[in-house]
Structure formats: structure tokens, C-alpha cells
Amino acid sequence: MADDPLVLAEGLTKRFGEFEAVAGIDIEVRRGEAFGFLGPNGAGKSSTMRMVACVSPRSGGTLSVLGMDPDTDGPKIRARLGVVPQQDNLDNELTVRQNLQVYGRYFGLSRKHVRDKATELLEFAQLSDRADDEVDPLSGGMKRRLTIARSLVNDPELLLLDEPTTGLDPQARHLLWDRLFRLKQQGVTLIVTTHYMDEAEQLCDRLVVMDKGKIAAEGSPAQLIDRYSTKEVLELRFPPGQQDPAPVQDLGERVEVLPDRILVYTTDGEASLAAAHTRGVTPVSSLVRRSTLEDVFLRLTGRTLVD
Numbered sequence: 001m002a003d004d005p006l007v008l009a010e011g012l013t014k015r016f017g018e019f020e021a022v023a024g025i026d027i028e029v030r031r032g033e034a035f036g037f038l039g040p041n042g043a044g045k046s047s048t049m050r051m052v053a054c055v056s057p058r059s060g061g062t063l064s065v066l067g068m069d070p071d072t073d074g075p076k077i078r079a080r081l082g083v084v085p086q087q088d089n090l091d092n093e094l095t096v097r098q099n100l101q102v103y104g105r106y107f108g109l110s111r112k113h114v115r116d117k118a119t120e121l122l123e124f125a126q127l128s129d130r131a132d133d134e135v136d137p138l139s140g141g142m143k144r145r146l147t148i149a150r151s152l153v154n155d156p157e158l159l160l161l162d163e164p165t166t167g168l169d170p171q172a173r174h175l176l177w178d179r180l181f182r183l184k185q186q187g188v189t190l191i192v193t194t195h196y197m198d199e200a201e202q203l204c205d206r207l208v209v210m211d212k213g214k215i216a217a218e219g220s221p222a223q224l225i226d227r228y229s230t231k232e233v234l235e236l237r238f239p240p241g242q243q244d245p246a247p248v249q250d251l252g253e254r255v256e257v258l259p260d261r262i263l264v265y266t267t268d269g270e271a272s273l274a275a276a277h278t279r280g281v282t283p284v285s286s287l288v289r290r291s292t293l294e295d296v297f298l299r300l301t302g303r304t305l306v307d
Helices: 046-054 070-078 096-105 111-124 140-149 169-183 199-203 221-228 269-278 293-302
Strands: 007-016 020-027 034-038 060-065 081-084 158-162 190-195 206-211 214-219 232-237 254-258 261-266 286-291
Touching: 007 046, 020 046, 020 060, 020 214, 034 111, 034 199, 034 293, 046 060, 046 158, 046 190, 046 221, 081 140, 096 111, 096 140, 096 232, 111 140, 140 169, 140 286, 158 286, 169 190, 169 199, 199 293, 206 221, 221 293, 232 269, 261 269, 261 286, 269 286
Parallel strands: 034 190, 034 206, 081 158, 158 190
Antiparallel strands: 007 020, 007 060, 206 214, 232 261, 232 286, 254 261
């Protein structure tokens, strides 16, 4: 049915020996949306994606992808998926065009179809002028665009993207976002894992924040910011070790002390800044900004480095 979720999981679990990478999560991905998994390293994002992609069996719970069970219908599901792995796995011995054509043949598509499809995808990825070049000399952004183009050769209903812009410069990232936005407009459902907060805000209609194998929060970017942060954040910077939160403790809903600054989470940053100055607070610099997903992410998962 058109309204049925493309991916539905209940109590989904993945264990590696005694380690539980995914600890009983519930997911519902609707047709035509961009759905995101946001979380630190080791949160369980990639393990979840591998189960959805039907390349890693679940350890527990239920999972339906495109209305089918990955345990019994894996090949049928994979034929209708597009997968963009975390690391590019292009064939460096083939040309850009050949990478698309050879991959298309794996799906049993005719030579004429894959030739025509390769031409279409080269234009989509803005690689037409490099079609007959070898892959190795391409820039990182070009290789990433080619990897995404290759994942579309079978006209997938569902496209899985694992950290799609890691390591790319800002220009390449924005170009990729534009390509993904166009795919969504064409009706392709996207599932994205990322640890870039701005990427999640740009791409995702809804997302879950994962931490230690569990879902810590779920909603649209705006809903999560409204639920877990404030409208604005006042940043007061001080020389390391000289910040005293006491004078500003009551100027916001929450105050956070970092090594070089104090963050005041407030509905009116300018009013809080004026009040701080009235109380004799003299930071080296100050900044009023809107709350972002990064504020939500750090509140939910903490600021401790995860290896």
C-alpha cells in the first residue's frame, strides 16, 4: 500500500557476541521522506543500516523493508535498494562510465538500458565531461558523486547513504546535498546516517538520535530543537579557567560551563547579554546565535569523546 512504511522495525537488535550494538529500537520510515540516523561513533547507526540493507542479519526483533522480511526476501529487497557505503568502493581500473555500466549489469539490466542509464546518471552527477576518464585521478567529491550515481542505476525505491559527505570540502558537500534533494523531489526515499549536524538539518525530514545502541530522541530537526534546547544560545568567552557561571546562572533555562566559555540557553540572547553586562560580567567576546541540532546532540549524548 502507498501509505505503508518502507521500513518498519520493532525491538530491532544486533549483537556481536556479548556486545549489543543495537539495543531494541523501533523505526518507521515513510515513503518519500528523508530519514536520518544521527549519533556519535559506536552509537549503532551503521549496524542498523546494514540490517536494513539486508547484508547483516538481525539478532532480535522484527524488521520489514519494502513490505518484505530480510531473512527470507533479501535478494528481492536488495534489487530495489540503492546503497552508498561509508567508503567509496569504485573500480579504479574502469572509466567513470564503465563503473556505471558494469554495475548495472549485476542487476540483469540490458546493455542498451545501462548505456542509456549511465548517460542520464553522468549528467545528474555532473560528470559527463569526465565520462571516459579513469576513476583514480578524480577528486573526492567527484568519486562520491559517482558512487551515488552508481547506486541509482537500478532506479531504487529506497536509497541508503552511510556518512555520504565525510571528508568532503564545503563546496562538494553542498553539491551533494543538492543532488540528494533532487532525488527526494523525484520520489526516492532516503535514509541517511551522519554525524554532521548541519547535514541532518539540511537533508532530513525526520531523524533519530542514537546513543549506545538506543534511540535517545526522535522528531523533525525543528521539533528536536524545540524539545531539547532553547530558541537562542548566548556564548560568553573567557580566558581558560576564568569563567564564573554564578552571575549568569539565572539568565537562561540552562547554563553550561566549558573550558573557554559559558553557554546560556535562553529565549532572548540579547536580553541575557545585556543583563550579564549589568552584573559586571566582562567576557573576552560574546555571541548570540540560534539553537541548532548540535546543541540537542551534545545534550543527549554528552561532550565526552567516543572512540
